[in-house]
């Protein structure tokens with residue numbers, strides 16, 4: 463399979479001049495600056511195949527934007543090698559511009575005072591898109607993103623969700639193979655978020671566009687990205703599927719069973735533990751009763767303690783059931799646990 467991004471040992475160090483306090487300190491800082499180095503990205507390697515949708519996740523200051531800036535040719539890496547669509551971003555920035563699209567959720571490339579349609583027409587000249595191709599792409603994107611109701615409105619009067627749809631159109635008019643999205647759903651309501659996600663999925667399926675997305679919204683990742691990369695303190699901590707990380711760090715899964723009405727009387731006869739819950743006889747090891755609410759029973763279990771099908775068999779053999787479902791650990795909680803407890807840092811021996 464063809465690679466669209468190939469980065470090896472990428473590193474970005476920033477020199478930051480420290481300012482000493484006070485007037486005298488300020489003057490001294492000019493003559494004799496005290497410099498501190500910040501490693502924003504450290505030894506990052508990344509391979510992305512054409513057509514992938516990949517999420518770049520990490521806490522504030524982790525190095526996500528710096529990584530994207532090196533991949534787009536805005537920043538020169540301090541060391542390491544990178545090729546995007548076969549080009550070296552910093553040396554072949556002009557050629558690269560026609561192959562990639564970039565959307566920053568917090569900024570816009572649209573002209574603030576012009577109606578959206580004018581910005582979209584002006585971009586034809588900026589990207590030197592042949593007129594027929596521009597017309598066809600605009601028609602397609604206009605329909606896919608439902609732009610008609612506000613396409614004649616000045617950008618400054620658009621809602622955040624409408625503006626994001628306009629920005630996505632602007633980034634895609636020249637049919638880039640690769641789309642970078644930096645926080646594309648930030649500040650949007652649930653309906654607007656869902657609409658953007660739906661669009662990105664169809665863009666990926668219909669045009670085969672590769673999408674690299676940085677986000678703090680784990681719903682973006684769960685909906686869009688089979689693969690995620692977690693970075694923190696500039697280092698890549700994880701590169702794999704969302705499912706794997708849930709399995710490794712998700713803690714307990716929960717089985718929710720609805721008992722038959724007849725079982726309720728039996729539950730009432732069972733002795734109670736200190737927390738007031740009935741003590742279920744012969745409960746398999748590694749399984750605990752979390753809650754009993756009317757006929758609904760919740761059992762927490764670790765996947766290495768007992769396979770889900772064995773737990774269902776045991777429960778079905780002991781109790782008459784009306785329904786059984788599973789709740790997987792929320793990816794949001796999983797990521798929070800990883801950040802809070804530095805769960806992955808031990809894997810790669812990073813000192814923080």
Ligand SMILES: Nc1ncnc2c1ncn2[C@@H]1O[C@H](COP(=O)(O)OP(=O)(O)OP(=O)(O)O)[C@@H](O)[C@H]1O
Nearest residue numbers: 476478500502520521522523524525526527528529
């Ligand atoms: N131009 C710069 N000069 C100096 N330091 C910088 C510069 N840009 C970024 N940094 C530093 O590099 C580190 C990584 O910043 P970066 O913006 O890449 O993080 P991020 O993961 O995108 O964060 P956020 O989620 O808050 O956007 C931070 O410590 C930041 O202060």
